[in-house]
Amino acid sequence: MAxxxxxxxHEITHRYSKRGPLVLKGxxxxxxxxxxxxxxxxxxxxxxxxxxxxxxxxTPTSGTLLTLGLNVAHLPESARRTVRRRVGMIFxxxxxxxxxxxMKNVLVGRIGYLSTFRSCLHLFPSSDRKKAAECLAMVGLAxxxxxxxxxxxxxxxxxxxxxxxxxxxxEIILGDEATANLDARTTDAIMEILVMLARERNTLVFxxxxxxxxxxxxxxxxxxxxxxxxxxxxxxxTLSKDVVEEILK
Amino acid sequence: MSATQDVEIAQDPAAEPARTFAxxxxxxxxxxxxxxxxxxxxxxxxxxxxxxxxNLHQGLISGRHYMxxxxxxxxxxxxxxxxxxxxxxxxxxQTIQIAIVxxxxxxxxxxxxxxxAARTTSLFRPLAVVVKTALNIGRSVPILIYALLTVCxxxxxxxxxxIALAFGSFVMLTKLxxxxxxxxxxxxxxxxxxxxxxxxxxxxxxxxxxxxxxxxSATLYALELNMLSSFVLGFVGAGGIGFNLQNYLRLYQMLxxxxxxxxxxxxxxxVDYLSYRIRMLFA
Numbered sequence: 001m002a003x004x005x006x007x008x009x010h011e012i013t014h015r016y017s018k019r020g021p022l023v024l025k026g027x028x029x030x031x032x033x034x035x036x037x038x039x040x041x042x043x044x045x046x047x048x049x050x051x052x053x054x055x056x057x058x059t060p061t062s063g064t065l066l067t068l069g070l071n072v073a074h075l076p077e078s079a080r081r082t083v084r085r086r087v088g089m090i091f092x093x094x095x096x097x098x099x100x101x102x103m104k105n106v107l108v109g110r111i112g113y114l115s116t117f118r119s120c121l122h123l124f125p126s127s128d129r130k131k132a133a134e135c136l137a138m139v140g141l142a143x144x145x146x147x148x149x150x151x152x153x154x155x156x157x158x159x160x161x162x163x164x165x166x167x168x169x170x171e172i173i174l175g176d177e178a179t180a181n182l183d184a185r186t187t188d189a190i191m192e193i194l195v196m197l198a199r200e201r202n203t204l205v206f207x208x209x210x211x212x213x214x215x216x217x218x219x220x221x222x223x224x225x226x227x228x229x230x231x232x233x234x235x236x237x238t239l240s241k242d243v244v245e246e247i248l249k
Numbered sequence: 250m251s252a253t254q255d256v257e258i259a260q261d262p263a264a265e266p267a268r269t270f271a272x273x274x275x276x277x278x279x280x281x282x283x284x285x286x287x288x289x290x291x292x293x294x295x296x297x298x299x300x301x302x303x304n305l306h307q308g309l310i311s312g313r314h315y316m317x318x319x320x321x322x323x324x325x326x327x328x329x330x331x332x333x334x335x336x337x338x339x340x341x342x343q344t345i346q347i348a349i350v351x352x353x354x355x356x357x358x359x360x361x362x363x364x365x366a367a368r369t370t371s372l373f374r375p376l377a378v379v380v381k382t383a384l385n386i387g388r389s390v391p392i393l394i395y396a397l398l399t400v401c402x403x404x405x406x407x408x409x410x411x412i413a414l415a416f417g418s419f420v421m422l423t424k425l426x427x428x429x430x431x432x433x434x435x436x437x438x439x440x441x442x443x444x445x446x447x448x449x450x451x452x453x454x455x456x457x458x459x460x461x462x463x464x465x466s467a468t469l470y471a472l473e474l475n476m477l478s479s480f481v482l483g484f485v486g487a488g489g490i491g492f493n494l495q496n497y498l499r500l501y502q503m504l505x506x507x508x509x510x511x512x513x514x515x516x517x518x519x520v521d522y523l524s525y526r527i528r529m530l531f532a
Contacts, residue, residue, distance in 0.1 A: 055443055057439065057442060057443060078447075081445040081446070081447060082445065083445075084442070084443060084444065084445035085444055085445030086445075087443075088443075088444070089440070089443040089444075091436060091439075091440065093436050094436075095436035095437050095439060095440035096437065096440070097437050097440075097454065097455070097458045097459075098458075099458045099459075099461075099462070099532075100458055108440070108441060108444060108446075108454050109444050111441070111444060111445070111446050111450050111454060112444055112445030112446065116447050116449045116450055119450055119453070119454075120449055120450065120453040161440075164444070168444055168445075
């Protein structure tokens with residue numbers, strides 16, 4: 001595994017229950033830091049499952065998946081948490097804590113670095129608060145610190161989610177249909193931030209996307225999943241109509 | 250959708266399979282039988298207690314006389330009512346105290362137990378079913394029965410009333426807290442797990458902000474109910490203003506009873522308003 005490899009998947013499979021169907025069927029790929037990888041496929045193709053395997057929320061049934069050089073499946077839960085804090089995740093439904101302020105939501109990204117006792121009492125050090133404020137400024141939400149998350153628009157909520165991932169110090173950012181609920185203009189703004197993170201911070205951005213136009217414009221590599229099998233892995237320029245139909249059929 | 254499409258869907262044999270005559274007859278027959286049974290039960294209940302609308306009318310006429318006596322009609326009665334109010338003030342305070350103590354003592358054990366009662370947080374699902382069944386049994390006992398039991402066990406007075414209310418609050422709040430836990434949105438929980446949160450952090454950041462307003466709301470609801478219940482606890486000797494109210498009613502001291510009913514209405518509305526403000530604060 002090269003230093004620049006952030007993800008190495010070898011023949012990974014996953015099924016949710018012992019007798020359930022295979023959701024992932026021998027998926028293999030390598031993704032490097034600084035890449036923007038788009039993951040496309042029909043609903044139920046295994047995109048969300050693959051993302052959850054990558055950050056250790058679920059464990060592959062077989063195969064090897066190295067996330068930042070660590071085989072998450074073989075790690076105890078406490079060590080898995082250490083890996084998870086290096087992998088940011090942004091969700092289609094944002095998954096913010098609506099009652100909490102924008103600042104608190106971003107600070108959630110820091111809880112992996114604090115003792116349980118301190119974090120549960122919301123005793124975040126001033127350095128974390130400063131970092132969170134910087135992250136909010138980076139995504140264009142300076143001055144929103146005291147607003148409640150529930151009062152934000154969809155685009156603003158997704159920016160908060162990205163700020164949380166940046167505050168986390170994430171070396172990989174996973175996006176599960178992160179722009180699916182956003183309008184075209186907001187989608188572009190969110191994608192620009194992710195491109196900036198890939199270029200300037202050498203972050204691997206790994207997004208499940210249903211909009212092929214976004215994949216063509218922003219990704220420098222596209223993976224296609226069909227029925228849990230990886231059927232496409234190339235530059236988005238090679239995504240012809242026939243290829244897309246083959247992936248999505 | 251156009252009318253033509255409606256017709257097409259209605260005529261689609263796959264949309265709703267045609268029923269046989271026997272099936273239709275059975276369906277109508279069942280409904281008629283159930284309706285007839287329900288009517289019979291209602292008639293049986295009215296006949297059983299010899300409920301008579303003529304008696305009800307006469308009762309309302311005489312009741313109007315007593316109702317009128319519950320209000321002061323002149324300055325002297327108003328002064329008397331104010332003396333009754335001052336004299337009952339300590340008992341009113343005790344009634345409020347019983348309700349508060351009952352709610353708090355009931356809520357404290359409900360907080361840990363609700364995690365065992367909720368399907369989403371219980372150690373294993375059968376345990377949640379067992380806990381919920383036990384709670385339902387506890388909820389089926391009226392609060393006055395609890396009060397009679399506690400008076401028998403620890404004697405007359407306010408502590409017996411507070412413990413009775415605590416029992417009632419405990420079973421109700423455990424169920425309401427468990428339902429709040431079961432309604433937690435999994436998204437924020439997963440988000441906190443995804444940033445590397447420990448189980449305690451997942452609870453504090455992922456679940457607690459979601460359930461906290463519901464916990465507060467349920468506790469205040471229990472307090473409101475306990476304020477009402479604590480008024481009648483005195484009827485069975487479990488402390489509070491209810492004992493005096495019962496005596497006034499027995500002795501037909503309607504003005505005195507009216508003062509206490511007035512106090513009850515004011516108290517319940519104040520608690521209702523304060524509950525609303527507190528709920529808004531934590532929403």
